[in-house]
Amino acid sequence: MDNLQTKETINYITELVLKEVTSLGFKLQKERNKVPVSISARHLHLNREHLDLLFGIGYELTKVKDISQPGQFAAEEKVTLVGSRGRIDNVRVLGPLREETQVEISATDARVLGIEPIVRNSGNHEGTPGLVIVGPKGILNLKRGCIVVERHIHMTPEDAVNFGVSDGQKVCVKVDSIRGGILDNVFVRVQKDFALDMHIDVDDSNAFLIKNGDMLEILK
Structure with a gap:
């Protein structure tokens, strides 16, 4: 093999290697991204006052399992959501307790309940609708805090x-x-x-x- 053929072979192999390295780098970057x-099903977070109202004074949530974020859990307790058009039973409470009660539903749920679906980041309750929450010990007329979470x-x-x-x-x-x-x-x-x-x-x-x-x- 003469020098020209050797050079062409080296260039060809180098080109193949560069393509493979580039392709691998793209794949690795894609995986890193x-x-x-x-998937969050409908649920709600309660504050101390509203937990007492719905389940009884001094009641504590019963943890069923941990969920994806550290310290948060799905509780055994469930409630019923009631809107102007309909109701949804067996909506799970998540713990721990928060400073402000928040109900998280989908747009489909909102239509079932007869509530305008307002998309908000968690904790942003300004101008959001409320609904009625029915627990085993009481009924809460929540004034705001029902959202479709971003x-x-x-x-x-x-x-x-x-x-x-x-x-x-x-x-x-x-x-x-x-x-x-x-x-x-x-x-x-x-x-x-x-x-x-x-x-x-x-x-x-x-x-x-x-x-x-x-x-x-x-x-x-």
Whole structure:
């Protein structure tokens, strides 16, 4: 083999290696941009006053299992939600207790209840509708705090650096499924005690055929 042929062979092999390395780098970067997803069914968070009203003075929630975020859990306790048009039974309470009661439903649930579906970040209750909550010991006429929660991603500050995002930023997330697509306006929430997890509601899950534990890609 002469020098020209040797040079051409080396160039060809080098080109193949560079393509493979580039492809591998793209795949690794894509994997690094993925987050696990959890599907949030309708539920509510109660404050101390409202827990006492619905379940009895001094009542304590009974933990059934931990959920994705550290310190939070699904409780055994359930209530009934009542709106102007309908009701939804067996809505689970999540713990621990919060400073302000919040009911989280899907847009479909809102229509069943006869409530205007207001999309808000958790904790932002200004201008949101209320509803009636029926517990085993009492009835609560909640004035506000019933929301369709914004799609959001929990992450630590280290995660935020790795993904190149910041607290409060909104990103796009790609869904690879038979009915895949792009989820817009996904709110990034950064806190040191968070666990990396994206939360969507049942409506989004059904529309895109997403399952718990699926890995979705942040596009930004």
